Amino acid sequence: MNYLSTRGHADRKRFCEILLEGLAPDGGLYLPETYPQVDTATLAKWRTLPYAELAFEILSLYIDDIPAADLKAICAKTYTAEVFGTDEIVPLRELEDGVYLEALSNGPTLAFKDMAMQLLGNLFEYELARRGAELNILGATSGDTGSAAEYAMRGKKGVRVFMTSPDGRMSPFQQAQMFSLQDANIHNIAITGVFDDCQDIVKAVSNDLAFKRKYRIGTVNSINWARLLAQVVYYFAGYFQATASNDKPVSFTVPSGNFGNVCAGHVARMMGLPIQTLVVATNENDVLDEFFRTGVYRVRAAVDTHETSSPSMDISKASNFERFVFDLVGRDPARLRQLFVDDLGLTGSFDLSADPAFKQAAERFGFRSGRSTHADRLAMIRDTEKRFATLIDPHTADGLKAAREQLTPGVPMVVLETALPIKFAATVVEALGEEPARPKKFEGIEALPKRVVQLPADAEAVKAYIAQHCD
Numbered sequence: 205m206n207y208l209s210t211r212g213h214a215d216r217k218r219f220c221e222i223l224l225e226g227l228a229p230d231g232g233l234y235l236p237e238t239y240p241q242v243d244t245a246t247l248a249k250w251r252t253l254p255y256a257e258l259a260f261e262i263l264s265l266y267i268d269d270i271p272a273a274d275l276k277a278i279c280a281k282t283y284t285a286e287v288f289g290t291d292e293i294v295p296l297r298e299l300e301d302g303v304y305l306e307a308l309s310n311g312p313t314l315a316f317k318d319m320a321m322q323l324l325g326n327l328f329e330y331e332l333a334r335r336g337a338e339l340n341i342l343g344a345t346s347g348d349t350g351s352a353a354e355y356a357m358r359g360k361k362g363v364r365v366f367m368t369s370p371d372g373r374m375s376p377f378q379q380a381q382m383f384s385l386q387d388a389n390i391h392n393i394a395i396t397g398v399f400d401d402c403q404d405i406v407k408a409v410s411n412d413l414a415f416k417r418k419y420r421i422g423t424v425n426s427i428n429w430a431r432l433l434a435q436v437v438y439y440f441a442g443y444f445q446a447t448a449s450n451d452k453p454v455s456f457t458v459p460s461g462n463f464g465n466v467c468a469g470h471v472a473r474m475m476g477l478p479i480q481t482l483v484v485a486t487n488e489n490d491v492l493d494e495f496f497r498t499g500v501y502r503v504r505a506a507v508d509t510h511e512t513s514s515p516s517m518d519i520s521k522a523s524n525f526e527r528f529v530f531d532l533v534g535r536d537p538a539r540l541r542q543l544f545v546d547d548l549g550l551t552g553s554f555d556l557s558a559d560p561a562f563k564q565a566a567e568r569f570g571f572r573s574g575r576s577t578h579a580d581r582l583a584m585i586r587d588t589e590k591r592f593a594t595l596i597d598p599h600t601a602d603g604l605k606a607a608r609e610q611l612t613p614g615v616p617m618v619v620l621e622t623a624l625p626i627k628f629a630a631t632v633v634e635a636l637g638e639e640p641a642r643p644k645k646f647e648g649i650e651a652l653p654k655r656v657v658q659l660p661a662d663a664e665a666v667k668a669y670i671a672q673h674c675d
């Protein structure tokens with residue numbers, strides 16, 4: 205399997221070459237040259253597989269430069285009941301007739317990013333050992349991504365993590381999750397500033413090519429293809445749990461921010477998994493909902509990006525969206541460049557409303573969308589607790605609200621649960637007047653010793669810190 209860039213670069217690469225990379229050299233995103241097709245006989249064989257074996261089968265179609273036995277061992281080591289809480293790994297729960305929640309949030313940090321990041325940690329360790337190389341991961345987080353990365357990379361040989369976060373701006377629970385890690389290869393850096401300052405620092409350090417090369421700086425952001433690929437697996441696992449046979453369509457609703465999660469659903473659908481509809485759920489930051497309603501993709505400025513009670517969906521632009529648009533315009537890199545380089549670069553938006561391709565988003569690719577507000581989230585959390593005795597987090601509430609607007613009789617609707625309520629306790633308390641239950645392993649974590657350094661919002665200070673801690 206070879207990978208190409210959405211922007212048309214001539215190079216073709218294999219999986220392990222792009223594993224440790226971010227963007228393609230021309231600024232595009234990597235995609236497989238073709239989507240492997242899965243027929244009904246294969247689906248029948250896969251239906252009864254344990255999650256780790258299903259992951260191996262799907263990953264094998266995209267990874268041909270890791271020996272099968274090694275890849276199988278990596279999957280088996282990653283997807284265990286010990287790490288994810290149940291044998292099913294992603295158990296499905298029926299809320300009411302035809303409406304399901306797929307639990308993706310029972311990994312180490314209680315959010316769905318663990319599903320991909322835990323695999324990435326093991327793939328990185330494997331590939332770095334094979335090359336005899338080291339990698340220093342530099343990131344910026346306002347919560348979920350940073351903790352998922354740290355829990356995936358802790359104790360891994362060949363990897364260090366330098367994670368910046370805005371000092372004092374994460375929830376006490378999120379801070380405790382990250383700062384209580386005592387592993388020598390994990391470095392928490394609290395920046396005096398806001399999340400944008402952290403992102404600017406990461407950009408500045410990455411743009412210093414000499415520093416980047418000397419200190420082998422890498423990232424684990426959501427455009428990484430391996431992360432997206434790992435997420436394809438739970439669409440198959442959800443499908444098998446929601447159906448008794450492989451001729452039945454299923455729809456999914458996905459609380460969305462950077463479009464990574466739902467893009468994995470798109471890949472599963474392109475492989476032939478019988479997905480009828482993919483519902484993109486957004487909060488007040490509705491750049492994606494606007495596109496699927498109108499055909500206009502209009503990125504927001506920082507000042508127009510709302511701070512909401514589903515903060516992991518607070519985005520100004522959706523970094524994985526380019527992958528889907530590439531398929532939408534018939535994989536034409538010239539057209540893609542016109543939209544993402546020329547139009548977006550000049551005007552901050554592009555308009556496909558008059559292009560025949562836009563209709564295909566719904567008709568051929570099955571996309572729908574929805575949007576919710578803080579009041580909708582509170583109402584959905586209350587309603588779900590009252591009628592089904594089930595607590596959901598505000599991101600999952602965004603999903604459930606959009607899902608209810610897109611139900612088709614006879615087609616199961618699976619809503620992806622992207623975080624547990626304890627991670628966003630303040631909003632759950634606002635809705636219900638009570639604290640969500642906390643899993644045993646997180647009891648009292650706020651009182652644990654914290655391992656964090658404070659630095660000013662200055663790229664040079666962060667560079668000095670990295671250089672000091674790299675030998």
Ligand SMILES: *Cc1c(COP(=O)(O)O)cnc(C)c1O
Nearest residue numbers: 348460461462463464465516622
């Ligand atoms: C990251 C995240 C999302 C958004 O996922 P994308 O892949 O960026 O679309 C939704 N909910 C939670 C809880 C998250 O952590």
